Amino acid sequence: MEAQMKFNFYSLDINEDYDPAKQLKKFETMSEAHVRRRRLVRALPDFGEPGRALAERLTGCGFFRCRSAGCPVCLRAFRRWWGSTLAAYMSRDPDYWFTVSIVPPDLFDVGHLHRFRWKLLKDRLRNQIARSQVNRAIFLGGMDYNLVHFADDRAPRWRPHLYFLVGGGGQGLIEGAFRRHYPRDEDTPRPVVVTPQRTEDKDLMTTATYTFKARFENRRPCRDRRGNVDTETDELALPHQAELAILLDRQGFLGRAIRHGEDRYLPALTVR
Numbered sequence: 001m002e003a004q005m006k007f008n009f010y011s012l013d014i015n016e017d018y019d020p021a022k023q024l025k026k027f028e029t030m031s032e033a034h035v036r037r038r039r040l041v042r043a044l045p046d047f048g049e050p051g052r053a054l055a056e057r058l059t060g061c062g063f064f065r066c067r068s069a070g071c072p073v074c075l076r077a078f079r080r081w082w083g084s085t086l087a088a089y090m091s092r093d094p095d096y097w098f099t100v101s102i103v104p105p106d107l108f109d110v111g112h113l114h115r116f117r118w119k120l121l122k123d124r125l126r127n128q129i130a131r132s133q134v135n136r137a138i139f140l141g142g143m144d145y146n147l148v149h150f151a152d153d154r155a156p157r158w159r160p161h162l163y164f165l166v167g168g169g170g171q172g173l174i175e176g177a178f179r180r181h182y183p184r185d186e187d188t189p190r191p192v193v194v195t196p197q198r199t200e201d202k203d204l205m206t207t208a209t210y211t212f213k214a215r216f217e218n219r220r221p222c223r224d225r226r227g228n229v230d231t232e233t234d235e236l237a238l239p240h241q242a243e244l245a246i247l248l249d250r251q252g253f254l255g256r257a258i259r260h261g262e263d264r265y266l267p268a269l270t271v272r
């Protein structure tokens with residue numbers, strides 16, 4: 001199994017003014033994280049040696065933290081640091097930030113999420129940024145995962161995607177940097193979405209933590225009250241949470257993170 005976490009985020013400072021655990025009502029509690037971890041420990045052994053190894057690692061997480069990206073308790077701690085750091089940084093100049101959602105075409109069958117090559121996806125994104133007109137902007141975010149359900153008889157499939165913040169560049173330039181690389185199709189009518197970031201402190205914290213989600217969902221097509229195409233979501237079933245936790249553990253926090261740019265006052269860009 002790969003070793004992922006080289007830095008101790010538990011030792012890093014959390015900006016109290018932007019601590020999502022204290023400032024956001026919907027941020028997961030420590031109790032909720034412990035419950036989720038106990039459930040994972042029960043489900044993971046069904047996934048063979050990788051599952052048993054992760055279950056053992058999570059069971060041993062206590063005074064000495066496991067720092068696994070698949071551990072809900074450690075993920076909560078990381079999200080407090082990540083969210084407070086990004087929100088505080090954005091608050092210095094909040095009018096020039098944008099949220100970006102990118103949905104690549106890659107899909108993976110249930111039971112085969114281990115085939116996802118996140119390093120390749122990050123390399124592609126890095127090259128796209130480098131060749132664009134926004135290559136000097138700050139990029140901060142992470143990878144997200146949904147289990148997509150289709151309107152026809154196709155089985156549900158995993159869909160990794162990207163969600164990050166961009167500081168500077170402008171909405172049009174950001175859209176132009178990515179849209180030609182991610183064409184739309186019937187299942188993905190809007191593969192690239194760029195939106196100006198709201199500037200209130202709670203909005204900054206909410207978006208900063210959303211770039212590194214702790215809860216993952218099923219996504220099902222539906223119709224709203226007016227008959228328009230819409231999507232409904234609910235939480236993943238426990239076996240699917242376990243499969244994803246094994247991938248997250250392999251990926252690590254920094255493997256999941258999207259980071260680009262230079263600013264010596266922002267440790268989230270340089271920590272290893």
